[in-house]
Amino acid sequence: MTSALLRLAAPVLRSSVLVLALGVPMWHAAPAQAQIALPSMGDGADLTTSEERRLGDRIIRSLYRDPDYIDDPQLHAYVMGIWQPLVQASKARGDLSAELQERFAWQVLLGRDKSINAFALPGGYLGVHLGLIGAVSSSDELATVMAHELTHVTQRHIARMFGEEKKNMPLLIAGMVLGALAASKSPDAANAMIVGGQAAAIQNQLGFSRSMEREADRIGYSLLAPAGFAPQGAVSMFEKLQHASRLNDNGSWPYLRSHPLTTERMADMQTRVPHGHTQPPVPTMEHAMMAGRARVLSRPGIDTLRQWTQLPKAPGFAQLNANDQAAQLYVATLSQMELKNLADARKVWNQLSAHVQAQGDAAAKQQVRWLGAELELAAQQPQAALQLLGIADLRGPQPRPTLVLGSQALIATGQASKVSDRLQSWVVDQPHDATAWRLLAQAWQAQNQGLRAVRAEAEAHVAHYDYAAAIDRFKAAQDLARRGQGDHIEASIVDTRLRAVEALLREQAREK
Structure with missing residues (x-):
């Protein structure tokens, strides 16, 4: 790419x-x-x-x-x-x-x-x-x-x-x-x-x-x-x-x-296109913000980011429609975050939040909450992130951004035990979600479950088909098991997964 x-x-x-x-x-x-x-x-x-x-x-x-x-x-x-x-x-x-x-x-x-x-x-x-x-x-x-x-x-x-x-x-x-x-x-x-x-x-x-x-x-x-x-x-x-x-x-x-x-x-x-339906569809506020997020995350350069932080102060900002105003406020907030100006980012985010709340767009409100939680995590305020996400734990179905941000916040507040069960269920359904596997590894490590943490690290490599790196971590897990960490069931899982991934690596080598 x-x-x-x-x-x-x-x-x-x-x-x-x-x-x-x-x-x-x-x-x-x-x-x-x-x-x-x-x-x-x-x-x-x-x-x-x-x-x-x-x-x-x-x-x-x-x-x-x-x-x-x-x-x-x-x-x-x-x-x-x-x-x-x-x-x-x-x-x-x-x-x-x-x-x-x-x-x-x-x-x-x-x-x-x-x-x-x-x-x-x-x-x-x-x-x-x-x-x-x-x-x-x-x-x-x-x-x-x-x-x-x-x-x-x-x-x-x-x-x-x-x-x-x-x-x-x-x-x-x-x-x-x-x-x-x-x-x-x-x-x-x-x-x-x-x-x-x-x-x-x-x-x-x-x-x-x-x-x-x-x-x-x-x-x-x-x-x-x-x-x-x-x-x-x-x-x-x-x-x-x-x-x-x-x-x-x-x-x-x-x-x-x-x-x-x-x-x-x-x-x-x-x-x-049916007759009479040729007018372009009306863009949503959510899309306007997501388009802005894509532009910021595509690494436009420091000078461009600095320019974007000034968008809400531009003379014509007040004349923009509600969607474009939301997009520019979102871009300015995220640009400040990318530049590590977190205090300024919070000020602009407050403007964005007030603006979107006034519009009543549910999808846009959710995007603003996720951005706010992301900001609070960057500012090392995980409890504030949880409040924005509106969660105390991860029980029940959650959108993936809530799962990821919520897991980060719960681990940072010393509540890793509320993370591991939900993430284990998630990776069963989404085994190629390497980010979830890495968060699960952090959660297990925070609970002093070293063997499980290393196995989750290995599975994160498997999720991206990096079998050689996965084998290295599975072998590290075997060493922990031999030193008495974990139980017999977990050690057996590691042995089984190691053999399976070694077979995948051999197949990968034959393809080359």
Whole structure:
């Protein structure tokens, strides 16, 4: 997900279908009379669902190690609130088979990259750049992009394209992806790899066919309304692309180079929206704040952050609408936090809280409370964070941001025993949540349960497919068990998990 990765590898990745870069074809739908019949899901695909998942896992474990990867609970929860209804709509439509539901990951990764991009990977993974979240005007526009990418997955476009090539093509391309990631610190090496004969051949031979893009446009568009999103978002998103295509390419719209706009697709999208419903959807206050959060967390630089801290003091602030005022107050608060000016951040947050309370937007209020709890934790005031979260413990279902922030606050106030049981239940359902595993390790350590803490650290590495690091921690746990820490059951769990992860590491080595 790094800028280096996209800059060096994108020409190969986009055309090789491993990275289905967000481009104009993603949200254009063909009119009914022009639709091309495509094979049913998976027809002609030499790549099985299991092989596709393994290929995705191989790529994703490198992205997890990428410094641009970010697990921000608030942004992740917001994006998942868009992704999950789309997945359910796809299931209801009959596109998402039971096999795909079981075998694919259905995970969304966020990257700090400021470029406006999103991509699908084999095995049901979706990558979203913070630049995209910061650029779209509404959740409906973001849903348009994600619905298109989801369709690439459910229609097995990756497998179907691989089915047209030699069976060694998946490993060839995956190797190039990993090579580009590894060479991110050495541009010369990466360039040599990418501009070589193999890369050129792949770039010339592969790429989604227009029929597949039209299928993703058509099906993706059909998911919006059932998932609760305004289809007009597709039109307004397309208008953004059209406008961007008229500007000089500054690198912020990378897909426009490989997916040029066409008047045919522009007209197709316009005709799909019902007559009289072409006005763009009204943005929500929550989205305005989340777009601002994405911009701040994409590392814009100290000078920019300092400028953003002054947004509420700008002469035209009072003339802005309520959503834009909330967004600027949110950005100013978070920018002060990033600059470690916590006293100033609290002053602006108080303005933000009063403003949002007056508007009565429940989702926006929740985002403000989470930001306040984040601020109080940074100021080492965990009890104040708990008050903002409105919790005394973590019993019962909680949104992930509340779980993460609440766990941090409870551990800091010496109440780790209220954390461990809830987190254990959470990781059973969400075993790839490395952040939750690390918090569980902290909770066990605070309760002097060293063996359990080290095992949780190991599981955090497993969650991101770093099996070598996991084995190291499991062996450390075995040493603790031999010294008498923990009980027999916990020691047996460590032994069993160690053997299982060692087998996964051997399989990983064979893939290389």
